[in-house]
Amino acid sequence: MCNNTEDIFNKDGMIDFAEKTCDFITNSPDPFHVVANCITKLSAAGFQALKTKDPFQGAIQTGGKYYYTIHNSTIVAFIVGEDYKPGSGGFTIIGGHTDSPNLKVKPRSKQPPNGSSGCHQLAVECYGGGLWHTWFDRDLGISGRVLIRSSDGVVKQELVKLATPVARVSTLAIHLQSAAERKKFEVNKELHTSPIIGTLLEKGSEEQLNASPDSLSSWQNNHSPILLQTIAKQLNVKVEDIADWELNLFDVQPASLGGIQQEFLQSARLDNLATVYCAVEALCEHSPKGQNDISLIAMFDHEEVGSGSAQGAGSPVMVEAVKRISDALGCGSSNSDLYSATINQSFVLSVDMAHAVHPNYSSKHESQHGPKLNDGLVIKSNANQRYATNAITAFIVREIARQNSLPIQEFVVRNDCGCGSTIGPTISALTGIRTVDVGMPQLSMHSCREMMAVKDLTYGYSFFQSFFKDFSKVDNALED
Numbered sequence: 001m002c003n004n005t006e007d008i009f010n011k012d013g014m015i016d017f018a019e020k021t022c023d024f025i026t027n028s029p030d031p032f033h034v035v036a037n038c039i040t041k042l043s044a045a046g047f048q049a050l051k052t053k054d055p056f057q058g059a060i061q062t063g064g065k066y067y068y069t070i071h072n073s074t075i076v077a078f079i080v081g082e083d084y085k086p087g088s089g090g091f092t093i094i095g096g097h098t099d100s101p102n103l104k105v106k107p108r109s110k111q112p113p114n115g116s117s118g119c120h121q122l123a124v125e126c127y128g129g130g131l132w133h134t135w136f137d138r139d140l141g142i143s144g145r146v147l148i149r150s151s152d153g154v155v156k157q158e159l160v161k162l163a164t165p166v167a168r169v170s171t172l173a174i175h176l177q178s179a180a181e182r183k184k185f186e187v188n189k190e191l192h193t194s195p196i197i198g199t200l201l202e203k204g205s206e207e208q209l210n211a212s213p214d215s216l217s218s219w220q221n222n223h224s225p226i227l228l229q230t231i232a233k234q235l236n237v238k239v240e241d242i243a244d245w246e247l248n249l250f251d252v253q254p255a256s257l258g259g260i261q262q263e264f265l266q267s268a269r270l271d272n273l274a275t276v277y278c279a280v281e282a283l284c285e286h287s288p289k290g291q292n293d294i295s296l297i298a299m300f301d302h303e304e305v306g307s308g309s310a311q312g313a314g315s316p317v318m319v320e321a322v323k324r325i326s327d328a329l330g331c332g333s334s335n336s337d338l339y340s341a342t343i344n345q346s347f348v349l350s351v352d353m354a355h356a357v358h359p360n361y362s363s364k365h366e367s368q369h370g371p372k373l374n375d376g377l378v379i380k381s382n383a384n385q386r387y388a389t390n391a392i393t394a395f396i397v398r399e400i401a402r403q404n405s406l407p408i409q410e411f412v413v414r415n416d417c418g419c420g421s422t423i424g425p426t427i428s429a430l431t432g433i434r435t436v437d438v439g440m441p442q443l444s445m446h447s448c449r450e451m452m453a454v455k456d457l458t459y460g461y462s463f464f465q466s467f468f469k470d471f472s473k474v475d476n477a478l479e480d
Contacts, residue, residue, distance in 0.1 A: 014455060014457075017457065018458075020277075021277045024276075025277070029268075031074075033161065036072075044284075052068055055328075056324045062082055063080060064288075065288075072145065074312075078325065079286055080294050083292040084292050086329060089345060090342050091325075092347055092468055095297075095348055096297070097275075097301065097302075098301050099127075099128070100128070103135060103140075103248060105122060105245070105248065108123065109124070120199060121196055122227065129446055130446050134444075134448040134449065135169055135251075136170065138448055140250065141251075142160075143163075143247065143248060148241050149243050160247075162234060169195045197226070255267030263455070264453055264454065265454055272303070274452060278461040282467075283468070293345075293472055296325075298318055298321065307423055318430060318431055323339075347436075350387075350438070354411050354439035354441045355411065356371050356372060356452075357371065368412075370411075371409040373452070376406060376408055377407075377439070377460055377463050378409045379409070386419040387419075387424055389436045393434050396475065400466050400470050440459070
């Protein structure tokens with residue numbers, strides 16, 4: 001990555017950064033791949049792995065770089081400033097999420113035969129609040145993690161990615177629709193979203209498997225034989241060794257640049273992998289020299305379904321990260337005075353994508369708070385606390401941006417529209433740490449294929465770098 005701001009803000013620098021973002025998103029079709037690809041980047045930048053089962057005491061030093069994962073779909077990474085002293089600095093945190101709306105393979109995915117169609121389908125479950133009509137007529141692959149029984153009795157976790165178009169949810173031809181159906185395309189999520197993966201298996205086709213049906217478990221017998229065989233072949237294992245899996249469907253079309261002047265990034269999962277990539281890159285580029293804070297990123301799973309899981313933002317993950325790291329550095333919860341001082345010197349950037357004004361639906365935005373593409377990072381505010389932003393936290397963002405010549409936009413939802421939420425209010429309530437909600441503007445949020453501006457990606461990355469570098473200076477200028 002470019003360390004020089006001028007380099008990244010020239011056209012070649014922005015395009016280069018956007019293309020690397022495209023590669024990351026294309027190679028990260030699910031939270032497990034997201035975390036694995038983050039680990040690759042962090043390891044290359046000198047970060048050391050921590051195990052949550054082991055004490056952090058003695059493993060963390062000032063100037064050190066570390067990461068750990070929770071259930072392989074949430075990741076926490078941090079750098080301890082070389083000048084950090086207990087009670088003299090806090091946590092500068094960027095929070096985001098690794099998940100996106102998608103179609104997940106059900107625990108029993110083998111559909112009853114539909115003899116009239118001759119098609120073989122998968123049973124899937126809609127995850128999150130997707131724009132499900134956008135998943136129709138897309139070339140879909142399958143990815144996730146698979147549990148494999150090895151010969152020594154150990155159950156291993158392997159990642160799988162079928163990147164060819166193995167599945168498709170087809171729309172009904174217009175000629176077969178009534179006038180009412182043509183007027184409004186309504187998706188029944190149970191009846192209409194099952195993808196086709198082939199024609200019905202011929203009698204006896206189970207013999208194509210690496211084992212006879214009698215040797216398969218009840219779990220295996222409830223999944224499509226051809227899917228089991230394809231996964232086993234991809235992982236170079238026997239079908240009977242597959243113990244379980246968590247799989248989802250994804251659009252196999254790679255992320256790409258678009259627009260007549262390549263101004264846009266068009267991809268699946270921009271919400272919220274654009275944030276994840278920028279945060280990881282900013283942390284990797286951050287230097288602990290001259291810093292008295294702990295710079296940390298936390299990318300959570302299950303934001304799209306409310307964050308209420310062992311690896312979601314509503315879990316103890318964030319609280320435990322702050323406590324365990326503080327304990328290891330001598331200012332933890334055992335010393336309540338130093339710990340409280342640390343909390344009150346800390347700050348969370350809750351980063352999730354923001355709604356840009358859609359040119360065909362501009363009336364959907366409140367006239368004074370309509371973020372534009374290519375115009376910078378967005379501060380998101382909501383008086384009903386759907387976002388955690390307040391005057392102090394918004395000022396800190398604006399001041400960091402001002403000192404680094406970065407543009408800032410504002411978003412408030414219309415009074416006659418519902419407002420989404422983020423991990424910001426959840427983390428703020430759990431930790432007591434000051435929090436602001438921000439995001440890079442995009443169009444088509446929760447579509448199978450989304451769109452954002454290349455310059456906004458650069459603005460986001462540059463702001464994250466500036467946040468890690470300048471937060472303490474800005475915060476210290478604030479009167480208590």
